[in-house]
Amino acid sequence: MKPPKRAWEQWLAAKAEAREQQGLTRRLTSRGPSDPVVDLAGNDYLGLSRSPAVAAAAAEAAREWGAGSGASRLVTGTTTLHTELEQELADFLGQPAALVFSTGYQANLAIVSALADRETLIVSDAHIHASLIDATRLSRATVAVAPHNDVEEVRRELAAADGRRTLVLVESIFSVLGDAAPLADLAAACEEYDALLVVDEAHGLGVAGAGGHGLVRELGLAGHPHVVVTATLSKSLGAQGGAVLGSPQLVEHLVNQARPFIFDTALAPASAAGALASLRMLRDDPALPALVTARTSELAARLGVGVPAGAVLSVPMPTPHAAVAARAACLTDGVRVGCFRPPSVPDGISRLRITASAGVSADDWRHACGVLERVVKELA
Numbered sequence: 001m002k003p004p005k006r007a008w009e010q011w012l013a014a015k016a017e018a019r020e021q022q023g024l025t026r027r028l029t030s031r032g033p034s035d036p037v038v039d040l041a042g043n044d045y046l047g048l049s050r051s052p053a054v055a056a057a058a059a060e061a062a063r064e065w066g067a068g069s070g071a072s073r074l075v076t077g078t079t080t081l082h083t084e085l086e087q088e089l090a091d092f093l094g095q096p097a098a099l100v101f102s103t104g105y106q107a108n109l110a111i112v113s114a115l116a117d118r119e120t121l122i123v124s125d126a127h128i129h130a131s132l133i134d135a136t137r138l139s140r141a142t143v144a145v146a147p148h149n150d151v152e153e154v155r156r157e158l159a160a161a162d163g164r165r166t167l168v169l170v171e172s173i174f175s176v177l178g179d180a181a182p183l184a185d186l187a188a189a190c191e192e193y194d195a196l197l198v199v200d201e202a203h204g205l206g207v208a209g210a211g212g213h214g215l216v217r218e219l220g221l222a223g224h225p226h227v228v229v230t231a232t233l234s235k236s237l238g239a240q241g242g243a244v245l246g247s248p249q250l251v252e253h254l255v256n257q258a259r260p261f262i263f264d265t266a267l268a269p270a271s272a273a274g275a276l277a278s279l280r281m282l283r284d285d286p287a288l289p290a291l292v293t294a295r296t297s298e299l300a301a302r303l304g305v306g307v308p309a310g311a312v313l314s315v316p317m318p319t320p321h322a323a324v325a326a327r328a329a330c331l332t333d334g335v336r337v338g339c340f341r342p343p344s345v346p347d348g349i350s351r352l353r354i355t356a357s358a359g360v361s362a363d364d365w366r367h368a369c370g371v372l373e374r375v376v377k378e379l380a
Contacts, residue, residue, distance in 0.1 A: 009213045023320035023323075023324060025323040032291075036334065037331065038352050038367065038368045040224030040335060040356070040359070040372075041338040041354075041355065042336050042357075043355060044051075044236075044238050044283075044359060045206055045207055045235060045292050045357055045358065046206055046212075046236050046278070046288045047360065048237060048238035048278040048281060048359070050359065051277075051278070053279065053281065054239070054274050055214045055239060055274070056277075057273045057274055058271070058273050058274035058275065058277070059270070061081060061270045061272065062268075062270040064269070064271075065079060066261075067268065068265070069267065070266075071266065072262065072264060072265055072266060074262060075254070076177060077265060081272040081273050082266065084276060085100055085275055085317070086100050088276065088279055088283075088366050089242075089243055089279060092144045092279060092282075093213060093214055093229060093245055094203070094216075094223060095222055095223060095229060095245035096214065096246070096247050097245065097246065097247060098244065099243060099245075099251045099270065100242070101242040101243065101260065101261060101267065102265065102267045102269055102380025103232070103240065103241060103265065104202055104232030104233070104234060104241070104325075105242065106242055106264055107243055107244050108129070108131040108132050108135050108230070109138060110254055110258035111113075111133065111135070111198055111254070111258070112136060112138070112139050112167065112169070113259065113260070114253060114257045114259075116165070116167055117139060118168065119141075119165065120141040120142070120164060120165045121143075121144065121161050121165070121167075122143045122166070122167045122169060123145055123167070123195075123269070124136060124144070124153050124168075124169045125144055125145075125170045125171070125181065126148045126346060127174050127176065127198060127347075128170065128171060128200070129175055129202070132169050132200065140215070141377065144157045145344075148174075148346070148347075149182055151182050151186060151189065154189055155189045158190070158192075158195055159193065164371050165192075166196070167195065167196050167197075167246065168186060168195055168198065169175070169198050169200075170197070170198070170200070171201075171204075172203070172204035172214065172215035172276055173199040173207070173208060173308070175203055175312065175348075176345055177310055177314045177346075178309060178312035178313060179308060180208075180310075181215075181229075182327060182371070183197075184221070185225050187224055190226040190227070196227075198228050198230065199221075199227060199230070200229075200231070201216060201229050201230065201231045202231060202235060203235065203310045203312060204216070204231075205231045206235065206237060206288075207230070207236055207289055207311065212282055212286070214229070214231075218224050219368070225247075227246075228246040229244070229245040230242065230243065231243045233275040235353055236278075236282065237275045237278040237282070238274065239272075239274035240267070240280060241267040241271050241275055256352070261311040263267075264287070275331060288358050291358040292311050295356040295365065296356040299356060299369055300313055302372070302373045303354075311356045312355055314352075314354075315351055315352040315354065315376055316349050317351055317380055318350075318380070319350060322348045322350070322379050323341055323350040323351060324332070324339055326339070326352055326376065326380055327339040327352065329378075330371055330372065330375050333375075334367070334371070335371045337351035337353065338352065338355070339351075339352060340352075352376070354372065
């Protein structure tokens, strides 16, 4: 039996109506280059994306190398910029080697899909990022989802693995609630059961640990044989791209087996140069992550929420509609914040997601804190 004509249009309309009724409709909003709003929604924690030195490095690379890399990295896409970035990123995070990808999403897809198959067990924290969830599906491995930060449940799953190769997936600092994973305990469990702990440092790099070296290095786990790190270049480093960091043997395996690396066009030279310039600024100025930490603590106290492990503050709201209204009220007063609603929140609770930034001026920071304190008191 043939479906009725225009069935796809009807299905899309029904989905849109359901989203609207639940307060879950999302819309794209364009902004200009000189946006006057104080941005506490993005992930440019150190304010480096607008740094003149970073922008100049990116512009010079575009002039020298062109707008794009031109091919996958195994063809002609690998440049000396990529190699320099990998060497300095590995050194900063205390890792033996690194491999750069076009996005952090691709890096997560690559590490999981290249290491896991139908014979593998993946033990996943319930709050991991969507890129890691998609990676588990791509791998076709058996997946066990452990309650958030539940080390004992992870240990139970590892004990029942029955000799299978096993990966444990976590974020060092989780992207919505802003809390830290118990990495030391998880690494110990993985060592005991010969599993591999994959840690996404997307929200740790540049923020966590002394000098922003990340939570893995801060805890003495950098170079641990049972720990692999992924990271993004689009948050604290203010550029674009991602990376996997671990042993040279692991990097060699990814170069030969990771489809998101082999078949993807290489990271653009401008992004690679911008990330490299940001990394060097971070290395030379540990005051940047210190300012983010201080501002995060200040704002948490004013909003009555717990101090997070990184730069992400999570403020629960009673309903999706209340979260949207709070975001709109902040924007009216010149402050942009994030608004997370189901299904984007792992615990199903709508919330404001606010990110502290070292790139905001002192006057703008004071204004933003006042606006947020008032709006949260009115609507939370």
